[in-house]
Amino acid sequence: MSTVLTIPKLEMSMSEGTLAEWMVESGTAVQQGEVIYLLETNKAAREIEAPVAGTLIIKAADGETYPCGTEIGEIV
Template sequence: MAVEVLLPKIGFSMNEGTLAEWLVEDGGQAVEGQPLYALESEKSTQEVESPASGTLRIIAQIGETYEVGTLLATIG
């Protein structure tokens, strides 16, 4: 069963964020607890950890802005 990678709410007032960089390539191996992607919000850029280990399937594109809770990728 695939694990969904959703855009997290990093700050109290955060409603959206910009996907700055994928740190694991599409089809690459994500490792739970390791940095998966960089997310830019109004105040900072942060690396977000992988919620699971497995093969990453990217859906969201770098440079695009997404709302909190948007599906960015799956890990299977």
């Protein structure tokens, strides 16, 4: 079973976010609550934590801007 990672909507007016940096490499085991990437919005930067434990599979490049809801990776 896998958990899909998407760009979260952190504010009511937010329509997109910039995946500033992956903090963990693809294929790495992560723990629930571990910071896995940094998301920048027009107001602030936020550290995003892994919702579950497993192996991170990255599907989106850091430094790019994506609409909210875009799949950027998964944890298997």
